[in-house]
Amino acid sequence: MSTDVLDRGVAQAEREGNEEGKQGARGTALDLICAKLQSPNYQAYELSRLVTLEIATQVVHMRSLNFTVEEVYIIHWLGEVIKALRELRHSIMDTEMLRERGDVVNWEGEAIQHLIATLVDWFVAALKEAGLEEVERNNVMRHYRDLALMNEDQLRREIEAFRGCTQ
Numbered sequence: 152m153s154t155d156v157l158d159r160g161v162a163q164a165e166r167e168g169n170e171e172g173k174q175g176a177r178g179t180a181l182d183l184i185c186a187k188l189q190s191p192n193y194q195a196y197e198l199s200r201l202v203t204l205e206i207a208t209q210v211v212h213m214r215s216l217n218f219t220v221e222e223v224y225i226i227h228w229l230g231e232v233i234k235a236l237r238e239l240r241h242s243i244m245d246t247e248m249l250r251e252r253g254d255v256v257n258w259e260g261e262a263i264q265h266l267i268a269t270l271v272d273w274f275v276a277a278l279k280e281a282g283l284e285e286v287e288r289n290n291v292m293r294h295y296r297d298l299a300l301m302n303e304d305q306l307r308r309e310i311e312a313f314r315g316c317t318q
Contacts (some may be wrong), residue, residue: 180201180204180205180208181205183201184198184201184202184205184239187201188243195243195244195246195247198243199240199243199244202236202239202240202243203240205236206233206236206237206240209229209232209233209236210233212229213226213229213230256307256310258307274295275288275292278291278292
């Protein structure tokens with residue numbers, strides 16, 4: 152028996168209309184998973200589903216084999232492949248949890264302070280380009296500062312609430 156038995160499940164999934172699994176003659180679901188992992192915008196649930204599909208495919212392979220000496224080795228090897236796929240799925244979910252934790256606003260951090268300063272500079276430049284005199288610009292900036300101070304706590308709560316909704 153050759154190793155083409157090991158690839159049979161992926162080919163079967165492709166024949167059954169799995170559009171995502173179509174990667175050409177040598178393409179496999181693992182190739183698709185690796186390609187999606189390289190994308191910074193991958194969806195963890197989608198990758199987890201693909202890994203689960205690959206695990207199911209390997210189980211189907213195992214069940215289709217007999218217990219000849221050669222096929223027992225293949226069954227053992229497929230069991231190791233399934234273990235590796237489970238670890239991959241856990242890794243994907245762990246990475247997703249880390250990515251979600253990374254989406255935090257550090258209000259006192261240098262990056263956010265730079266962002267705010269840049270936005271204020273742009274706002275002042277827009278006021279100048281609009282032809283407002285210095286007294287008018289200062290008046291607008293005072294009102295803006297007061298508005299920002301009044302609403303800062305609410306903005307922080309809204310951002311934290313948004314973050315809670317995305318997890």
